[in-house]
Amino acid sequence: MKIPFFDTFVNIKNYRDYKEAILNSAIDxxxxxxxxxxxxxxxxxxxxxxxxxxxxxxxxxxxxDGQSIIWGMKIISNISIIKIGFAHFFRDILGDFLSxxxxxxxxxxxxxxxxxxSVKKIKNNFPKLIISGFSDGYFDDDFxxxxxxDINKSDSHILIVxxxxxxxxxxxxxxxxxxxxxxxxxxx
Numbered sequence: 001m002k003i004p005f006f007d008t009f010v011n012i013k014n015y016r017d018y019k020e021a022i023l024n025s026a027i028d029x030x031x032x033x034x035x036x037x038x039x040x041x042x043x044x045x046x047x048x049x050x051x052x053x054x055x056x057x058x059x060x061x062x063x064x065d066g067q068s069i070i071w072g073m074k075i076i077s078n079i080s081i082i083k084i085g086f087a088h089f090f091r092d093i094l095g096d097f098l099s100x101x102x103x104x105x106x107x108x109x110x111x112x113x114x115x116x117x118s119v120k121k122i123k124n125n126f127p128k129l130i131i132s133g134f135s136d137g138y139f140d141d142d143f144x145x146x147x148x149x150d151i152n153k154s155d156s157h158i159l160i161v162x163x164x165x166x167x168x169x170x171x172x173x174x175x176x177x178x179x180x181x182x183x184x185x186x187x188x
């Protein structure tokens with residue numbers, strides 16, 4: 001259920017909703033489902049950039065990530081939701097969940113050293129997690145087709161994109177229909 005929040009919405013209210021969104025995405029044979037995070041930065045971008053607003057609101061799922069969003073939802077809609085920051089959610093819940101479900105994951109973002117180090121740490125913390133590929137987030141748009149080919153060849157279920165707001169959302173929105181993954185998560 002979409003809960004309106006000014007010019008956008010939230011439809012992930014807790015960890016259970018988030019895991020169900022990923023499961024539903026995994027069994028859906030249509031285009032990939034997209035998950036974005038709503039925090040004060042994305043809220044600012046929504047209210048200052050109409051192109052970003054359309055891009056952001058095209059997501060299938062929007063996750064509350066920021067205490068200001070939690071308070072705002074309580075005040076405006078009298079609905080209690082929880083803050084779900086990506087890093088904590090991945091460390092505490094998502095890594096084990098993806099491992100258990102055997103959902104292979106492709107990671108895109110950061111610098112070359114940053115993504116390489118992150119993948120090493122993730123593999124140490126979640127040895128059963130299938131990381132089917134990764135790439136840094138510093139590339140020209142001309143390289144996007146090569147990257148899409150690499151992601152598609154990896155047979156990944158999940159694509160996690162962490163190139164920063166709004167770059168991640170714009171890239172996802174532009175290329176999501178070419179990607180053969182089940183779920184795309186913008187991790188900021």
